[in-house]
Amino acid sequence: MKRIASKRDISTGVKHLRNSCSHLRAMLEECPPIPLRLSPPGFEGLCSIIVSQQVSKASADAIFGRLKTVTGPLEPERFLQAGEDGWKTAGLSRPKQRTLVEISNAVLENRLDLEGLCALPPGQAIDELVAIKGIGPWTAEVYLMFCAGHRDVFPAGDLALQEAMRMGFGMEERPDEKTCRAEAEAWAPWRSVAARILWAYYAVKKRDAMPVV
Structure with missing residues (x-):
């Protein structure tokens, strides 16, 4: 591909x-x-896309920066460990908190391989992403564009x-x-x-x- x-x-x-x-x-x-506009595939890249939705670039950058400060390396385990207090400190909205919790759990439970799905045909990769609650077609398509490099x-x-x-x-x-x-x-x-x-x-x-x- x-x-x-x-x-x-x-x-x-x-x-x-x-x-x-x-x-x-x-x-x-x-x-x-x-x-x-290409970022490495994985949890951090998908988080960045979700954080940026429906906010200005300045707001997205600020929230994402605070989130990385709260969690350290932005990985599923560390995101969950930050808990609601950490997510609020970062400025994450409730819907985005819920989506990132769902993604974190899916990755940790081996139900979602964010790196591996990049090698799949776009339709199949999108199906795997939207199967996770909170991820819609737009998020899945943008992830494939800017993290997987699908052309x-x-x-x-x-x-x-x-x-x-x-x-x-x-x-x-x-x-x-x-x-x-x-x-x-x-x-x-x-x-x-x-x-x-x-x-x-x-x-x-x-x-x-x-x-x-």
Whole structure:
């Protein structure tokens, strides 16, 4: 399975999409260089994605920094040992606390192999992730993109991607998840790079936008 592992891979994907899609080609004219944005797979990487959901980058960085201070190495055992007082000190919301407890227990009970599933086909890996309570398709897809390096994953439920598509395609209304997923089929096998382009374009158009991860 081919992965995104370097800036060179991003450049290859960008070149393919620039040549094959007029909409993305126009967006790229307004975007800075598309970043790699790749982290090692594992518990810490998934925690970072969950912490960042629905908060600003500054807030996510602060919460994640406090969490690592509370736990030391961010591992399932240490996360559980921190307990509710530690999670509150870090600033984790109740839903995120519950999700990370579920993930910690699943890893410790060998029901979830966060490194091993990176070698699985995307559909199978997503199924294993969403089987854990609190992990939805968006979280699973973003983990596969930015921790596993899958090159053909597209989190079509992401509001920023939908809004970027609306602006870049000249649509009157923001497309729904089904429409975005259908449009993204044309970008295979580089849908993960297409998503990066759309996020970069959204950031250019909405300078005060919340980051995705």
